[in-house]
Amino acid sequence: MALSVSQQLQRFLRDNAATGALGYPIPFLSTPESGDVWMEHEKLLVSCLRTGDDKGAFLCLERLIGRFGATNERVMGLRGLYQEALAEDETALKQVLREYDDILAGDVTNTPIAKRRIALLCTLNRSSEAIEALNELLESSPTDIEAWAELADLYAARGLFSQAIFCLEEVLLVAPNAWNVHARLGELLYILGSTGNNVHQATVDAIGRFCRSVELCNDYLRGYYGLKMASDRLLSLLDSGSRQTQAPHNAEGRQLSVQCVRQLNEQATLKLAEATRDRTGDEQNRNELVAATRLLSKGDETRVR
Amino acid sequence: MSDPAMQTIHRDPALFYWILIPITIVMILTGVLRHYATVLLATTPKKLTLPALREQRSLLRGINLRNNSSAISTSSFNTRRDYLVSAYKDGTFLKDPENRGKPQGNPMTDPAAMEGMMGMMKGNMAMMIPQTVIMSWINAFFAGFVIMKLPFPLTIRFKSMLQSGVMTRDLDVRWVSSLSWYFLNLFGLQSVFIFILGNDNAANQMAQQMSQMNPSAAGQMFQPGQDPDKAFLNEAENLEVLEHECILNGVEERLLASLKAG
Numbered sequence: 001m002a003l004s005v006s007q008q009l010q011r012f013l014r015d016n017a018a019t020g021a022l023g024y025p026i027p028f029l030s031t032p033e034s035g036d037v038w039m040e041h042e043k044l045l046v047s048c049l050r051t052g053d054d055k056g057a058f059l060c061l062e063r064l065i066g067r068f069g070a071t072n073e074r075v076m077g078l079r080g081l082y083q084e085a086l087a088e089d090e091t092a093l094k095q096v097l098r099e100y101d102d103i104l105a106g107d108v109t110n111t112p113i114a115k116r117r118i119a120l121l122c123t124l125n126r127s128s129e130a131i132e133a134l135n136e137l138l139e140s141s142p143t144d145i146e147a148w149a150e151l152a153d154l155y156a157a158r159g160l161f162s163q164a165i166f167c168l169e170e171v172l173l174v175a176p177n178a179w180n181v182h183a184r185l186g187e188l189l190y191i192l193g194s195t196g197n198n199v200h201q202a203t204v205d206a207i208g209r210f211c212r213s214v215e216l217c218n219d220y221l222r223g224y225y226g227l228k229m230a231s232d233r234l235l236s237l238l239d240s241g242s243r244q245t246q247a248p249h250n251a252e253g254r255q256l257s258v259q260c261v262r263q264l265n266e267q268a269t270l271k272l273a274e275a276t277r278d279r280t281g282d283e284q285n286r287n288e289l290v291a292a293t294r295l296l297s298k299g300d301e302t303r304v305r
Numbered sequence: 306m307s308d309p310a311m312q313t314i315h316r317d318p319a320l321f322y323w324i325l326i327p328i329t330i331v332m333i334l335t336g337v338l339r340h341y342a343t344v345l346l347a348t349t350p351k352k353l354t355l356p357a358l359r360e361q362r363s364l365l366r367g368i369n370l371r372n373n374s375s376a377i378s379t380s381s382f383n384t385r386r387d388y389l390v391s392a393y394k395d396g397t398f399l400k401d402p403e404n405r406g407k408p409q410g411n412p413m414t415d416p417a418a419m420e421g422m423m424g425m426m427k428g429n430m431a432m433m434i435p436q437t438v439i440m441s442w443i444n445a446f447f448a449g450f451v452i453m454k455l456p457f458p459l460t461i462r463f464k465s466m467l468q469s470g471v472m473t474r475d476l477d478v479r480w481v482s483s484l485s486w487y488f489l490n491l492f493g494l495q496s497v498f499i500f501i502l503g504n505d506n507a508a509n510q511m512a513q514q515m516s517q518m519n520p521s522a523a524g525q526m527f528q529p530g531q532d533p534d535k536a537f538l539n540e541a542e543n544l545e546v547l548e549h550e551c552i553l554n555g556v557e558e559r560l561l562a563s564l565k566a567g
Contacts, residue, residue, distance in 0.1 A: 108355050109352060109353065109354070109355055140355050140358055140359040140362070141358060141362045142362055142363060143362045143365050143369060144362075166381070169381050172377060173369045173370055173373045173385075174373070205378070205553075207557065208556050209553070211553075211557050211559075212553060212556050215556060215559060260557050263561055264560070264561065267560075267564050
């Protein structure tokens with residue numbers, strides 16, 4: 001995907017050579033400038049870096065600097081990205097990090113650079129510093145969902161699931177219809193259930209999140225996958241729970257009837273089977289499809305036994 | 306009023322070359338010049354300091370929480386609400402907490418507000434000065450000429466629009482005076498400017514009027530002179546009275562129903 005994009009580099013740069021580089025001040029003789037062109041330059045820069053085409057990335061970066069100037073915050077961020085990609089060893093990365101620190105010492109509100117610095121800290125395996133920096137960033141701009149999502153990932157990687165859940169909820173407060181965030185939240189709740197003591201409640205919540213994500217995006221594979229996993233666990237919990245004590249009823253915890261969970265489980269299995277059958281040519285989601293197939297065959301095995 | 310078809314005025318063709326075309330060209334050139342003048346005069350909006358940024362975004366967080374509260378569970382909502390309400394009431398997020406409760410100073414003395422007003426003034430000046438100059442130029446040189454005849458009939462209502470500067474009662478509405486040609490150009494060259502200068506040109510009066518109508522839309526949460534503390538207290542009140550309903554209630558049944566229906 002990124003490869004095919006970066007292969008179009010030469011053509012793209014040639015086509016848009018005139019944009020922005022205004023030799024004469026008569027605008028209607030030149031191609032009109034639109035924001036899209038520069039967004040494309042940015043995307044191209046990133047995909048060039050991903051495919052290792054440093055030269056192409058440099059060309060894109062040069063264009064952007066030529067248009068917006070080297071002091072533009074966004075361009076500074078992209079330049080940092082380029083430097084990070086070119087850095088060969090850890091000392092070079094640390095040099096870049098020092099540069100970021102210098103820039104931030106001059107201007108604390110430079111968000112792109114602050115974010116690059118955090119990403120670089122993650123690269124250097126200094127995640128506690130990254131978390132600290134993210135908290136600082138979020139203290140001053142608590143509506144930055146990119147930062148919240150990153151913080152959620154960092155917390156989840158350290159096993160601090162309730163903090164990660166808090167961060168993802170913050171993301172949902174800004175983008176309430178992001179189905180992938182709903183599904184991710186469901187996954188975190190599921191994992192929280194497998195580590196913590198309140199398994200039942202966490203699993204019920206996870207099912208709710210997965211249901212919401214599927215409700216927002218029909219045939220969302222990840223949502224159905226999670227729904228199946230969570231409902232499987234809840235069914236087994238209910239089976240064992242009915243023999244022992246009833247699941248704890250807390251005041252606001254939602255309760256699900258066994259029948260409802262069973263139906264959800266059936267539907268999820270159905271949808272997963274459908275997806276694995278129909279979407280075999282889907283290259284992008286291949287890993288997820290493989291995982292779904294494995295989950296289904298595991299379910300079959302247990303049933304046969 | 307006489308029969309319009311009978312009215313003929315013998316115009317010197319020089320009128321056409323020396324009035325109609327010059328006015329049009331001058332109008333277009335002023336538009337282009339105004340565009341570049343505005344671009345040159347425009348100052349980049351001053352960057353907000355970190356506390357100001359924090360103040361605005363914290364308020365935005367409260368608004369987001371209020372608008373999208375259904376996305377999170379009730380307990381999570383309650384925690385956040387309690388935190389934000391107490392923080393709002395304590396003025397934790399304020400840019401300058403020590404100024405709290407004091408009446409707002411005159412917005413004229415606030416340099417940041419002055420900056421914004423200066424920008425607006427500059428825009429207005431770039432608009433008004435050329436207009437005044439050209440109008441007086443036309444008035445001085447070309448007043449009272451009838452320069453063109455429209456090829457289609459119009460009702461009498463258009464008389465004041467098309468024949469300003471020509472004080473005759475009986476002249477047919479189709480005749481256009483030079484001053485009116487100026488006005489027609491002033492308001493009718495929009496599409497020409499869009500063609501020449503691109504879509505978001507500064508010669509475009511409409512865009513400028515729109516931005517004057519709604520200056521706060523451009524990222525600025527607080528208008529100069531508005532007390533952020535009041536906004537915070539307001540938001541705290543809004544949050545306190547909000548009745549929370551989680552969207553996850555009954556989502557399983559909804560999903561099952563939609564799957565069965567589909």
